[in-house]
Every structure is written in C-alpha cells, then in structure tokens.
Amino acid sequence: MITTLLLTLAAAQPIPFDAARWTLVGHGATNMVYLERPSLFIDNGVSLLRDSSFGDGTIEFDIALHGHASFAGLLFRAADDNNAELIYVRPQRSRQWDALQYTPLFDGSEAWQLYSGDGYTAAAELPLNRWVHVRLVVGGYAARVFVDRAPEPQLVISDLKRPWARGQVGVWGRFGGVNFANLVVSPAPTAAPPARVEAPVAPGVISTWELSPVFDAAKVGFDRVPDVLSRPGRSVARLTRGPVLSRAWRRARRQSSRSRRCEARTNRRSGSTDRHADGAVLQADLIA
Secondary structure (H helix, E strand, O other), X not given: OHHHHHHHHHHOOOOOOOOOOEEEEEEEEEEEEXXXXXXXEEEEEEEEEOOOOEOOXXXXXXXXXXXXXXXXXXXXEEEEOOEEEEEEEOHHHOOOOOOEEEEEEEOXXXXXXXXXXXXXXXXXXXXXXXXXXXXXXXXXXXXXXXXXXXOOOOEEEOOOOOOOOOEEEEEXXXXXXXXXXXXXXXXXXXXXXXXXXXXXXXXXXXXEEEEOOOOOHHHOOHHHHHHHHOOOOEEEEXXXXXXXXXXXXXXXXXXXXXXXXXXXHHXXXXXXXXXXXXHHHHHHHXXX
C-alpha cells in the first residue's frame, strides 16, 4: 500500500523538459521560460520521454499557443516517433469543427484526411498567448480529451486504431506554434484489454492489393504500362485497422536491397563467385 501510494505521488509530479529525460526527433526544440513558466518550445519535430511506458491512464499538460497556423499535440503508446497514437490542436481553427484532431500514426503517415468527423475531430476554443490546460484520459481502445479545464470532453475517441500496447509519451509540434509545460503522466495499473474482434470487410471494399514494381511514369508510354505492371510485384494487405501504406512496403524492399548489395560487395572483396547473390541484387535493383 505504501509503495503504491509513493508511486502515485511520484507519477503526479510534472516531468522536467531536460535533455537527460527526452529524445528529440526533428529540430528546433528549446528549453525556455515562457509566460513565467519553464517550458519546451518545439519548431518541427517530436520529443519522446525516455523510459516512459504508458498504456492506460491520464496525461495532462499545458500549452501556450502563439496564434499562427501550426499544429501541436501529444503522442502516446508510441513504439517510436513514426508509430503511435496522436492527438493535436489546430490553433488557427479555434472553435471550428476540426480544432481538435485524433489520428493514428502508421509508419510515419499522419493520415488526418482519412480520420475526420465524430470520434476523430471536434470543436474547442483554443485561447492564444496564455497557458491552456489539456487532459487526456485513455482506457482500452477509447480516449477523451478535455481542453482548458472543460467539465466535459470536447473530443471523445471510441475506437483508437492502433493495437493496444504500452509505449512512450511524446510532445509533437509543427511550424513553431507552441510551448509545452507541466507535463504529468499518470499510468493506470491496467492489463491489456481483450483483443478486438475485427468486423468483416464490407462487400465491395478492396482490402488486398498487388503492388507493382517502381517505374518512372514520365519515361513509360501509356501503351507500355500494362507490360511494366506484368513484372513480378508483391501482394500487400491493409494494416490492421489502418490503410495500405505502399511506402512502408517500398522501404522494406529498399532495405532488403541495400542488405543484399552489402552482402554482394563483401562476396566480391573476399573473391567469392556467388552469382546467385549478384543476381538477387540485380533483381532487387530492378524492382525496388
């Protein structure tokens, strides 16, 4: 009981924005005193809290918005800066239907265009040039966002898209529009919820694809496109509860290609005549 109480009290303290606790991905993060509070300013990037592990619970923080078109938010359950749940504000859209936004990040894709409307966007007043409190409450596959100490959540998310997992917490900014202060992370001692039962794909929805080799459309005549597409491709499927991200498959293929190139160079330096390795590299070069 005493241990639990101490942990709870420790978790309730604001986390300082010092370099020893945070990993910056991007550029332009600066510690400063702003509006009489120690804070972190982010120009373009993500700052991840090292050794954080958050699944369910509450995250609270203060933001000071500067007023120009920009975006500022929080990553949670982050596997890394490219794979996380993300909530953010658009100060230039204060009081509008999309002032608040939820989107999952899959392989770095901020697919906010696909996640819009109830459960993804909501209106909220976003005052400028003063500290605004934001509270995020997460449980299972749902979350609620309270802005400026509102008694009721402005944004209610009933279907977080990524699989449930504990992950890092991070602050996120685009176009230098925000300072962050008073971040408090209070994880709840919960276990993973039951796995979701995926709804069957509705008739007519395309969920599996054949991803063609890469080709330069400017150099291939329209009458030759079918020939290009007849080369060996790759079958891909949508991510669980997410979109098909062709660049993720391409990145994996390019990484595989680079690995095979390195292996081939090593073989050549050692005098190996492994033609199969060279052929694999040639094939990867053509299709990656």
